[in-house]
Amino acid sequence: MNITELWSIFVMQGFAGISLFSVLLLMGLGLALIFGQMGVINMAHGEFMALGAYTTYLCSSIVESRFPAFLPYYFPLSILLAFALSAGLGALVEWSMIRYLYKRPLDTLLATWGLSLILQQTYRSIFGAREVTPTLPEWLMGSFKPTGNIDIPINGVFVLGLAFAVTAALTLFMFKTSFGLRLRATVQNRAMSNAVGINTKMVDRLAFSVGCGIAGIAGAAFTTIGSTGPDSGSRYIVDAFLVVVFGGAANLLGSIASAFGIAQAQSILEFFLEGTKGKVATLLFIVVVLMFRPQGLFPSKVRSS
């Protein structure tokens, strides 16, 4: 193997890592928002992602059968719809279940696991156990070929762009809107926020919904790189948790850095080690680092009383 070929492999493998990075980032962002806000780990987060994916599939089926001319345009719309549906379900879940469990984070973990089982079975009953794929619009298929050896798939670029767009939107939301300010205030001092008139209950509900909505977007994005089944959600959930914990949980920058690190490490290791050994090696590395530095890469430096 010569240098150009090795380099091409690196670039392409690196790019495979980038797609994984985008998915992990999108899932991690939603989780980090929820965890940072409420200390709640949502074990059903993967199922909210799957909801987004199934929404896209539904959109594609409907468009294909009823409005075929619309096919090239439906995708961005389905992304919005995925966000809306997942956020809506998130609000419902928060209202009916999560808000009673705020003081008990471990119990929330278990309750949301139960929710994930219910959602998975719902998907199985409605869509069947087989994996499905929406019909993707033409402009998403194919790849760039900057050089003879390098093949960069367009859907990968799209998903990466989407991930960055969402991250930018979230950052703007958190730091430039008044709602974002209220959210950050509640995270830092709930009692005081209540005292100055911030409706922390609504803040919580909105934060949870937005987090789930982002998962929905992740799901829509995910359909471009893989097929969707009832347990697709559980495929990335442990990785998403580790992204959040490894990155320092309260922190946008941390999530980005750790999603990138984990995704790259995994795809590179997967190339050199056969089968699942690459994933095992990545996980092992993360766990060992966490044992020595449990606060993650970029912990928040708040003095606890």
Next chain:
Amino acid sequence: MLFLKTLFKNRTEVVSASVLALLLLVIFPLFLPVFRLNLFGKYLSYGFVGVGLVLLWGRCGILSLGQGVFFGLGGYCMAMFLKLEASDPITTKIQSTPGIPDFMDWNQITALPWFWTPFKSLPFSIAAILVLPALLAFIIGWAMFQRRVGGVYFAIITQAIALIFSLGIDGNQGYTGGRNGITDLRTLLGWDIRTTMAQYVLYFVCVLLLIACALVAKYIINTRMGRVLMAIRDREDRVRFSGYDVASVRSFVFALAALFSGIGGAMFVLQVGFMSPSLIGIVPSIEMVIFTAVGGRLSAIGAIFGSLLVNLGKTTFSEAIPELWLFLMGGTFIAVVMFFPNGVAGLMESPWVMRRFETLKAMFLKKGATPSTPSAVLTEATTTEAVTIKHVTEVTK
């Protein structure tokens, strides 16, 4: 007498323990066909994990989503011993390399890997079952508890460890049997474990060991250690400032829970006859938590009942209406967490049930006198002098 007093704090506990013992030792063996009894034995092997979780999670507040790892370690140790016994050169003479397990042969392995050889000895295997899970738990626990990792972080990390473990075993078919696991186990030192007689014996061994573990757990709960565990759960800072090394206590209880789980894994293998990574990963580990949650996370007896109940439900429903089962299980998780945090055991000790119990007892006693209670821990605050004095004389005997 002091020992028994330490073991059972009040009448309800004596009753529930007796009921359990009666069911397990007498009623089930008498009335169930051996096939079903063997199935119950399998459920009970999960009970070992449950008892450990009562101490670890219920009492000390440490949620581990990776108990399957320790269950699996114990199970694999036993499976390796049994497999080696079933792979003697005569039985395996049709293999390219006789004398090694069949799956190794299929994977073109020509010599027994070094870490398999010690498992040719039963004493070593038993020692491994008792030591390895506890040792691994102690190391992992110590590393994390020293750095004050707790709560949700600890749970996620244990889940990742469960994933590492199951993927690691799954992906190394030559060395571990891979996804299919280690199967076709036949004899234990020449004694065939698949005969009916063997199944009865193994069932009773399992029950006795489980009861022993439950008694150890109950004893611990009623000593100072039990109170310290609860104190750590509720106010870990104060415990440090009372002079306790919280990290040591947590590591101890994590290792103990792992020990129980390992024994459970070994009993599982003996009764069911195989071990595979699908029994030790993320999903089984969290199921073991739900057995404990349903039965009662504060009660060792409750956890055992929980294992039986949930597994019975699983077998019944997943055969009859598989789609319904996942809904039911998910719903159970949510219901238990939101409405019955102390599980069935908690319901049994609720004031409503207690009053019915007292009424029944009064009916039987027919005296109309108030039944005498032993050194019962009252749930309502009472401040009478009489109670205080009784407390003092009771305990200084």
Next chain:
Amino acid sequence: MSGHKDFLLAIEGLGVSFDGFKAVDGFNFYLDRNRVHVIIGPNGAGKTTVLDLICGKTKATSGSIKFKDSEIRGLKEHQIVRAGVGRKFQNPSIYENLTVFENLEISHPNGRGVFGCLTFRRTAEVMERIHAVAADVALLEFLDTEAGVLSHGQKQWLEIGMLLMQDPELLMLDEPVAGMSVREREATARLIKKISGDRSVIVIEHDMEFVKEIADRVTVMHLGKILAEGSMEHVQSDPKVIEVYIGH
């Protein structure tokens, strides 16, 4: 190092900074045996931080803390407790789900290791001690009450009782009479004077009457540093102290 070798507690140059903010700076403090030493000062002066540093809750960034002549700075919390230091927190820090009896019992110094916890027995000595301490803190009638239902003042006393069970040579109380009625304050003052017979006590308080009642010596802190030190009269007439308390 000063020539006196029998200070119970000798602190020199103690300091801690959080991200550049010096919460405590250049703190020197010498405590004799069987004395009550009160630290006062406006909010944010660093008083609680000093106690946090001594008991190991916060890590100091500079200085030395010597207890009975051996360095305790850098030790873990439970090691410092076992050396003989007891700390009471501003908000009553008791075990709400255990009874008063169990709260006191768990504070008994026998059997604090894993093995000790498993083999701890309620011997006659233990029982006597629990009852004696409970009587001292006026909770004898409440031994079987769940600690969570006690009143605020009773919880404060329970926490003091738990510390007495530990039998420390240095007792540190952070605002022990906050939220107490006048009668309760008087009782607490008597209690503190009684227990200082066998041990030293550091108290942080704001109630000047109470301080006058119990203090052998007073230290005034301001902005992380010591402003004045001496007897209550000396400190109360110090112009710097007056300015800090009444000035702005």
